[in-house]
Amino acid sequence: MGEMVRKESGGAILNHWVLAISCILLMITGFAFLFHLESVGAVFGGFETMKTVHNWTGVVFTVALVLTMVNYLGDSLRYDADDVQWFKVAGGYLSHKVKVPPMGKHNPGQKLYYLGIVIFGIAIALSGFGIWLMKDNPTIMLLSHLVHNVAFIFFCIMVPVHIYLSTLANPGTFQIMVSGMVPLELAKKRYPKWMKAAGKM
Numbered sequence: 001m002g003e004m005v006r007k008e009s010g011g012a013i014l015n016h017w018v019l020a021i022s023c024i025l026l027m028i029t030g031f032a033f034l035f036h037l038e039s040v041g042a043v044f045g046g047f048e049t050m051k052t053v054h055n056w057t058g059v060v061f062t063v064a065l066v067l068t069m070v071n072y073l074g075d076s077l078r079y080d081a082d083d084v085q086w087f088k089v090a091g092g093y094l095s096h097k098v099k100v101p102p103m104g105k106h107n108p109g110q111k112l113y114y115l116g117i118v119i120f121g122i123a124i125a126l127s128g129f130g131i132w133l134m135k136d137n138p139t140i141m142l143l144s145h146l147v148h149n150v151a152f153i154f155f156c157i158m159v160p161v162h163i164y165l166s167t168l169a170n171p172g173t174f175q176i177m178v179s180g181m182v183p184l185e186l187a188k189k190r191y192p193k194w195m196k197a198a199g200k201m
């Protein structure tokens with residue numbers, strides 16, 4: 001095997017899977033509450049226990065979400081002319097004839113996905129704690145339910161898209177969240193600006 005470069009640290013990988021597993025568990029249990037799915041409730045020994053699992057998984061998700069900021073927030077807030085051009089050619093996903101501009105460590109689609117996860121993640125966490133802990137305040141309860149459901153729609157659309165893009169649509173990407181490593185040749189093709197800055201090309 002040729003030279004490999006590290007894209008993700010062990011800590012970032014561990015945190016990604018804590019975030020991902022807690023997020024998916026929250027989505028499954030949340031979906032079961034919304035549509036009153038008795039069969040899913042039964043897996044947890046009833047809706048009351050499922051609610052406890054949902055609430056405490058929300059705490060785990062919130063901690064992991066805050067920890068992602070160490071790795072991704074800085075990069076996700078910086079955009080350059082190549083990023084704008086990337087949007088104009090839709091990242092090359094819709095046609096092979098367009099020229100995709102050179103990218104850094106993350107493409108702008110990933111950066112926006114990350115910002116979406118942070119914004120809607122904070123919204124879903126705060127509103128979740130509102131529903132959990134402020135039952136006596138009808139205004140907060142109403143607002144929290146509204147925000148919680150809108151943010152849930154974002155997750156239901158974006159998480160499956162993210163999973164598809166980081167597995168089937170882009171072979172070699174899933175490996176990054178397992179070992180943290182990318183083959184140098186692939187990194188040069190996908191992230192030339194990052195590789196140049198790292199002195200690898």
Ligand code: HEM
Binds near residue numbers: 167
């Ligand atoms: C369970 C299936 C999932 C798979 C296979 C998966 C895979 C990946 C991979 C491979 C990356 C690295 C992409 C790269 O560096 O080029 C990544 C990044 C990331 N994932 Fe996931 N992921 C999954 C679920 C989730 C879920 C449920 C969340 C929701 C909170 C999530 C949030 C993120 C974030 C915030 C990043 C960093 C930003 C980015 O690179 O887009 N992932 N994921």
